[in-house]
Amino acid sequence: MNRGVKFLTASVQQRDVLGLGLMGLLVATAVAAVSILFSQSMKEAALKRFHLASDSFPQWAVHQMVPSMYNFENRIKFSNVIDAEGKFDATEDSYFEDTLNHFPARFITFGDQRHVFSQDREGMFEMVSAFGDTVLVSRWNLKRRQPNQLTVERVEQKFHRRDSKDGVRSSDE
Amino acid sequence: MNNSNDVRVEEPMTTLPDHGQRQDALALLKVVLVGILVSLALKIFAFILFDRLNEALPIVDSFFPIFFRSQRVARVAYLVACCGCLFAIFTSEQRHLIAATVLLLGSLMVLSVHQSGFNDVTFMSCAWTAGWCVWISTRLHEPFETLFPRAVWLSHLILSLIFLGGAVGKVTQGYWSGQVLFDIYFEKRDFWFYNIFRWALPAEQLRQAATVHSRMVIAFEFFCCFLWLMPARMGSWIAVVMLCGIALTNNFLLFSVVTCLTGLALVGLHQSKSAREVLKST
Numbered sequence: 001m002n003r004g005v006k007f008l009t010a011s012v013q014q015r016d017v018l019g020l021g022l023m024g025l026l027v028a029t030a031v032a033a034v035s036i037l038f039s040q041s042m043k044e045a046a047l048k049r050f051h052l053a054s055d056s057f058p059q060w061a062v063h064q065m066v067p068s069m070y071n072f073e074n075r076i077k078f079s080n081v082i083d084a085e086g087k088f089d090a091t092e093d094s095y096f097e098d099t100l101n102h103f104p105a106r107f108i109t110f111g112d113q114r115h116v117f118s119q120d121r122e123g124m125f126e127m128v129s130a131f132g133d134t135v136l137v138s139r140w141n142l143k144r145r146q147p148n149q150l151t152v153e154r155v156e157q158k159f160h161r162r163d164s165k166d167g168v169r170s171s172d173e
Numbered sequence: 174m175n176n177s178n179d180v181r182v183e184e185p186m187t188t189l190p191d192h193g194q195r196q197d198a199l200a201l202l203k204v205v206l207v208g209i210l211v212s213l214a215l216k217i218f219a220f221i222l223f224d225r226l227n228e229a230l231p232i233v234d235s236f237f238p239i240f241f242r243s244q245r246v247a248r249v250a251y252l253v254a255c256c257g258c259l260f261a262i263f264t265s266e267q268r269h270l271i272a273a274t275v276l277l278l279g280s281l282m283v284l285s286v287h288q289s290g291f292n293d294v295t296f297m298s299c300a301w302t303a304g305w306c307v308w309i310s311t312r313l314h315e316p317f318e319t320l321f322p323r324a325v326w327l328s329h330l331i332l333s334l335i336f337l338g339g340a341v342g343k344v345t346q347g348y349w350s351g352q353v354l355f356d357i358y359f360e361k362r363d364f365w366f367y368n369i370f371r372w373a374l375p376a377e378q379l380r381q382a383a384t385v386h387s388r389m390v391i392a393f394e395f396f397c398c399f400l401w402l403m404p405a406r407m408g409s410w411i412a413v414v415m416l417c418g419i420a421l422t423n424n425f426l427l428f429s430v431v432t433c434l435t436g437l438a439l440v441g442l443h444q445s446k447s448a449r450e451v452l453k454s455t
Contacts, residue, residue: 003326004401010319014312019323022308026330033338046342052236060236061286067301067335069294069430071342073353099356102342106292109232110223131345145233152234 025065033066036131044159047072047136050129052105053157074104077126094123104129108140108152124155135160194317197445201324202270202309203262204443208436209277209299209306210258213251215429216295220251227289237288247287254280254299261306270310278303295429301331302433322405325441329400329408332438336415340394348391351384358423359383366422409441 011019035042045054045063050072054060080094088095100107104127125140139156227244240246254277261273281300284290305328312320347353358367359379370382397415400408416435420427 003322003329003405007323007326010323014315014319016312016315016323018308018311019327022304022327023330025304026334030334030337033334033341036341037344052234057236057238057241064286064291064297067294067297067338068342069335069339070348070353071339073345073347099353101353101357102294103292109234109288110292130347131342148230150230150232152232152236 029065029067032063033068040134043131043134044136047129047131047134047159048157050074050103050105051127051136051138051157052109053136053138053154068102070101071131072102073128073130074100074102075128076100076104076107077128078107078123080123082124088124088126108142108150130162133161133163135162195313197317197443198309198313198315198320198324199265200445201321201440201443202306202313204439205302205306205309205328205433205436206258206262206274208433208439209302210255210262211436212295212299212429212433213255213258215426215432216251216293219426223289224248232288234288241283241286242288244289247284247289250280250283250287250290253277254284261310267310267313270313271307274303274306274310278307295433298335298430299433301335302437305331305437321443325405325409326401328437328440329403329405329412332408332412332434333398333400335434336394336397336400340391340398343387343391343394348387351380351387354387354390355380355383359386362424364424405441409438412438413442 007023008020010016011023032042036046045059046066046068048054049060049063050068052060054063075097077088077097078095079088079092081092082088088097090097098107107127108125122141122143125142127136127138127140129136137156137158137160138154141153141155143151143153145151224244224247227247231242231244234242257273257277257280261270261277264270264273278300281296281303284293284296285300290296305324308327309320309324312324343349351359358364359370359382370379374382393415397411400412403411413435416431416438420431
């Protein structure tokens with residue numbers, strides 16, 4: 001704390017507005033980071049951020065300042081086809097699932113994975129991110145509207161509660 | 174001429190730093206800039222590959238405004254970040270440094286919210302580091318004895334925030350049980366650290382090792398949230414060891430994320446006549 005007090009005192013003496021501003025920004029970002037432990041709405045906002053599902057792009061962009069390396073439990077699924085009940089068929093050739101460290105949406109937006117599953121075909125992509133008792137499930141329909149373009153259609157976004165044994169209990173949204 | 178009615182306004186210290194002190198301040202900045210440049214350079218092959226892929230099969234997601242979907246924007250931002258950083262390393266003129274670091278920060282912020290770069294923590298960690306660079310670029314006129322402790326503390330505050338963001342998001346059963354790290358690393362990752370675990374331990378013990386490792390990661394990250402409270406040199410050493418340890422034991426590609434942060438941590442280890450005098454007096 002002593003170094004922090006000295007920083008504040010010296011910054012005021014030096015009239016270092018930028019230094020004080022940067023410190024304020026860091027403290028505000030730290031509060032935003034910690035708030036997911038106590039605030040359900042911040043928790044949900046953080047999960048939505050991971051699924052590119054924030055209420056608006058500017059809100060998401062501001063949220064991007066909060067460091068989030070290896071956050072949450074993130075799983076993805078993809079298959080070219082799903083059954084009539086909307087379930088994935090794990091025996092289907094194109095089906096795969098994986099665990100990701102953060103930003104599960106990157107499986108579509110980043111890297112060369114899209115070439116693996118987008119050869120002449122469309123498919124369903126599912127992201128599941130969990131933090132504490134809150135789980136967010138999002139589904140994207142991926143379509144090739146043009147031969148060289150992959151279009152994302154958001155078809156589902158649901159919050160669930162899970163109990164301590166990882167069971168999904170109820171749907172909130 | 175003062176009387177009792179005069180309002181005393183505390184003036185900022187007007188003593189200008191001598192040449193040696195300014196060189197010390199510049200040295201701090203240059204070390205951090207080199208860290209950012211190395212981080213960005215380590216990304217270059219991945220960036221080129223993904224640039225070609227995004228060009229060949231673009232993703233159209235209406236969540237991102239067209240500007241932040243454009244591969245040209247990503248390309249320009251990456252180039253501007255690299256050039257701005259390189260220029261800042263070789264210039265000593267304060268005005269140029271401020272302009273170059275602001276450019277660097279701006280382009281890194283664009284990459285951090287761009288469709289093809291948002292998930293890459295390299296750009297986010299470089300952006301926070303660049304924020305520190307902008308700040309110190311504006312303070313080169315300040316005496317080193319007041320600037321140095323503040324520069325070190327601010328660097329520790331940034332590093333603490335990075336660790337805090339990582340630690341808080343792991344306070345969930347998947348990390349506490351070790352399942353997430355087991356799935357990502359222990360079970361299948363072909364990397365020396367995890368290969369040793371798989372070679373040395375049977376399946377059941379491997380799962381237990383993942384639990385212990387995961388809890389240690391959470392504990393160390395929370396410990397590093399308090400770098401800003403630690404003595405300056407100790408905080409810097411801990412940060413350097415932790416950051417390098419993360420990349421050495423998990424994935425060498427993570428050096429793109431941690432090198433800029435390591436540069437920031439090195440600020441507190443700066444050794445010069447001026448720095449030693451400042452540390453003695455504090």
